[in-house]
Amino acid sequence: MLRNGENDFGIVTIVLHWTIALLVLGLMVVGFAMRRIELDPALQFSLYQWHKSLGFTALGLALLRAIWWLTERTPRPVPGLHPFEHAAARQTHRILILLGIITPLAGWAVASASTLNMPSLYFNIIVIPHLPLQQSDSAEAFWALTHALLAYVMLALVAIHIAAAIYHQFVRGEAVLIRMLRSGFRRSDAAPVEAGEASEAVAGRNDP
Amino acid sequence: MNARRHLALTAAFALIAMALPARAQAPSLADAAGSYSIATSSRIHFSIGQTGGGGIAGNFAKFSGKFRIDGGNVSRSSVEFTLFPESVRARERRIENFLRSSAVFDTDNYQTVTFRSTRVTQTGPSSANIEGALTARGKTRKERFAVTLTDWDKRSISFTIRGSIRRAPYGMDVGTPIYSNVVEFDMDIKGLRR
Numbered sequence: 001m002l003r004n005g006e007n008d009f010g011i012v013t014i015v016l017h018w019t020i021a022l023l024v025l026g027l028m029v030v031g032f033a034m035r036r037i038e039l040d041p042a043l044q045f046s047l048y049q050w051h052k053s054l055g056f057t058a059l060g061l062a063l064l065r066a067i068w069w070l071t072e073r074t075p076r077p078v079p080g081l082h083p084f085e086h087a088a089a090r091q092t093h094r095i096l097i098l099l100g101i102i103t104p105l106a107g108w109a110v111a112s113a114s115t116l117n118m119p120s121l122y123f124n125i126i127v128i129p130h131l132p133l134q135q136s137d138s139a140e141a142f143w144a145l146t147h148a149l150l151a152y153v154m155l156a157l158v159a160i161h162i163a164a165a166i167y168h169q170f171v172r173g174e175a176v177l178i179r180m181l182r183s184g185f186r187r188s189d190a191a192p193v194e195a196g197e198a199s200e201a202v203a204g205r206n207d208p
Numbered sequence: 209m210n211a212r213r214h215l216a217l218t219a220a221f222a223l224i225a226m227a228l229p230a231r232a233q234a235p236s237l238a239d240a241a242g243s244y245s246i247a248t249s250s251r252i253h254f255s256i257g258q259t260g261g262g263g264i265a266g267n268f269a270k271f272s273g274k275f276r277i278d279g280g281n282v283s284r285s286s287v288e289f290t291l292f293p294e295s296v297r298a299r300e301r302r303i304e305n306f307l308r309s310s311a312v313f314d315t316d317n318y319q320t321v322t323f324r325s326t327r328v329t330q331t332g333p334s335s336a337n338i339e340g341a342l343t344a345r346g347k348t349r350k351e352r353f354a355v356t357l358t359d360w361d362k363r364s365i366s367f368t369i370r371g372s373i374r375r376a377p378y379g380m381d382v383g384t385p386i387y388s389n390v391v392e393f394d395m396d397i398k399g400l401r402r
């Protein structure tokens with residue numbers, strides 16, 4: 001139940017997946033609002049602090065997610081998936097897992113390189129030190145641009161990821177979405193296995 | 209006999225020698241009696257600590273004020289001071305603009321910060337505590353500053369003034385607890401005799 005099965009995701013994967021999803025989408029909204037919308041300065045200040053605290057949380061969970069992904073088995077692809085589709089999905093997941101780590105790292109770099117030298121006080125409890133970067137206007141600008149680019153690229157990929165999940169679940173009737181929602185989902189609950197796909201899936205988690 | 213006399217003389221000279229610079233170092237408030245206006249060469253410095261060390265510091269470029277030292281009774285002295293927070297200077301433009309914004313001084317709606325003394329208590333020949341009403345962002349509270357007279361002559365007078373002001377009661381608590389609630393003021397005030 002906790003761990004992934006041959007055909008289903010365990011609770012750990014599912015909880016990490018949706019917690020990170022919620023955090024990342026929330027961070028996108030907060031990040032966009034605090035940077036691109038004219039706000040009351042005091043509110044903007046506090047959004048920055050929330051963004052950093054939530055962002056560090058996302059970073060921690062994304063690291064756990066990556067370790068879990070590397071060490072835990074991946075369930076077989078759902079039946080009916082074209083090998084090309086499976087390869088594209090694997091590639092997207094791999095990039096999302098990577099972006100989930102480097103986007104907040106780049107955010108941390110913004111806070112660290114900023115000439116404001118403002119401490120990151122994680123949820124007003126503990127100071128998270130700056131990364132050892134030189135503080136200058138140009139370094140800050142560089143990391144801010146990098147962070148924003150990574151975040152919006154991730155947002156685009158997330159959109160594709162969501163669209164694919166919805167399409168496969170509801171148009172093609174493949175249980176890709178449902179099995180990320182419900183642990184213990186059995187392949188027998190869905191369409192029968194086709195031999196070709198089963199062997200393709202066994203071939204290995206790390207090459208699409 | 210002679211030697212002892214010599215010793216006594218030396219001691220007397222030594223005492224005078226010590227007393228002279230001491231007189232210059234610790235001018236007496238009562239001797240500096242008079243009315244003064246605060247010169248623009250004064251320096252109004254402030255700093256706010258932040259968690260983990262460092263912080264924000266700056267000064268105010270525009271201010272005005274006057275004070276009167278009562279020679280007969282120092283406790284009857286008084287001071288009036290007006291600060292224009294729009295003139296805040298910090299190490300970065302972003303910080304200055306934030307301090308001017310509605311989050312802190314709200315200079316669009318409150319152009320001045322004022323201080324009006326209500327009580328002066330002498331604490332030494334050249335020092336005193338000044339209590340008074342500080343008004344910022346439309347809120348008035350009793351605050352206290354410690355004043356030390358550092359120098360004076362016929363035309364001018366110099367003080368250092370220190371005070372720790374908690375900003376939250378004035379509706380300026382933004383940034384706490386990353387930035388301390390306490391603002392340390394460190395001022396070098398020059399008065400010109402009126």
Ligand code: HEM
Binds near residue numbers: 025028054056106
């Ligand atoms: C997955 C995690 C994160 C996501 C999705 C995210 C997303 C965003 C977005 C969308 C923006 C607005 C970019 C723009 O329009 O210019 C932004 C800005 C920012 N983020 Fe993040 N962020 C994350 C993590 C972090 C972390 C961990 C930190 C710092 C500890 C951080 C610090 C910042 C800062 C300082 C800005 C403002 C940059 C600037 O001044 O231009 N972010 N973030």
